[in-house]
Amino acid sequence: MDKQLNILGFVGSLRKGSYNRALLLAAVELLPKEATLEIFDLEGIPPFNQELEARMPEKVKEFKARIRAADAILFATPEHNYSVPGVLKNAIDWASRPYGDNSFEGKPCAIMSASTGMLGGARAQYHLRQILVFLNMHPINKPEVIVTFAGQKIDQQGMLTDETTRKVIKTLLEALVAWTNRLKQ
Ligand SMILES: Cc1cc2nc3c(=O)[nH]c(=O)nc-3n(C[C@H](O)[C@H](O)[C@H](O)COP(=O)(O)O)c2cc1C
Numbered sequence: 001m002d003k004q005l006n007i008l009g010f011v012g013s014l015r016k017g018s019y020n021r022a023l024l025l026a027a028v029e030l031l032p033k034e035a036t037l038e039i040f041d042l043e044g045i046p047p048f049n050q051e052l053e054a055r056m057p058e059k060v061k062e063f064k065a066r067i068r069a070a071d072a073i074l075f076a077t078p079e080h081n082y083s084v085p086g087v088l089k090n091a092i093d094w095a096s097r098p099y100g101d102n103s104f105e106g107k108p109c110a111i112m113s114a115s116t117g118m119l120g121g122a123r124a125q126y127h128l129r130q131i132l133v134f135l136n137m138h139p140i141n142k143p144e145v146i147v148t149f150a151g152q153k154i155d156q157q158g159m160l161t162d163e164t165t166r167k168v169i170k171t172l173l174e175a176l177v178a179w180t181n182r183l184k185q
Contacts, residue, residue, distance in 0.1 A: 005035040005180055008070035012077035012088030012124075014043050017158060019114040019150035020076040023169065026160035027074060027112070030170040032177050037074065040066050042091045053098040060094045064103040067095055072180040073109040073137070074173075079117075079124035084131070096135055104135040108183050110176040112145035112169065114154070120146035140179050145172050 009024045021039075028037050044059045046052075056064070067073065077088050095103045111128055113121025125146065132139050145168055147153060153162035160166055 005071045005177055006069065007031075007035055007037045007072045007074050007176065007180075008040055008066055009037055009074035009076060010040045010042055010088075010091070012042070012075070012085045012091075014087055018078070019116070019147070019154050020078050020112070022150075022154045022158045022160050023112045023114055023145070023147060024074065024076045025158065026166060027076075027169055027173060030166060031173055035173070035177050038066075038070075042087055045087075045091050045094060048090050048093045048097075050097075056094075063091065064095050064101075067103040067107070070107065071184070072176055073104065073107050074112070074176065075109060075128060076112045076114070077121060077124055077128060079113060079115050079119070079121035082123045083127045084124050088128075089131070092131060092135070102135060104137050106136055106138070108138045108140070108176065108180045110140050110145075110172050112147070112172065114147035114150040116149065116151050118148050120148035120150075122146050138179070138183060140172070140175050143168050143171050143175065145169055 011021045013020050024039055031037050111125050113125050115121040155161050
């Protein structure tokens, strides 16, 4: 039997009522039993400054260590101006440094996005995929979890109530676990 997999998730939004955070919280409930999912809060990661690479801020050190310890990464991101939010890009930039110590190197990953609009953050997902090339990560391609009109699918308590979206997240998680086990062989 494959060993228990440890997935690390984070959200490209600091908003308490974030719809993307709600997707990750739903993912915790929908996980296959052979995996765990912990959420790392990006709040407190300072703006990237290359001068600090040699003495990384504590929060960044913790972030890098948590990524390194994870078997797989789960991104949940809004779309800001047709791309990934600065909060997410900033965190990724820190974790990819210093040169030669990219914490994401070789990790399998999956992406979800939610937006209040009709395209569900699809453009941010494709920008994120471009970033993943340089990070040398291995994202799964299907299913695509692109949550349109998020305000109609997530209630005031942050519960994802839309059954179709819950099903596709469950399938995504199953695919991520299978992909991660395959890469480990
Ligand atoms: C600065 C900014 C830019 C945005 N740009 C886009 C965009 O390009 N496409 C889109 O679908 N939604 C855009 N939105 C709306 C977000 O999708 C919406 O605020 C979403 O709920 C944010 O995710 P969150 O709920 O996880 O915080 C933008 C919102 C902000 C604050």
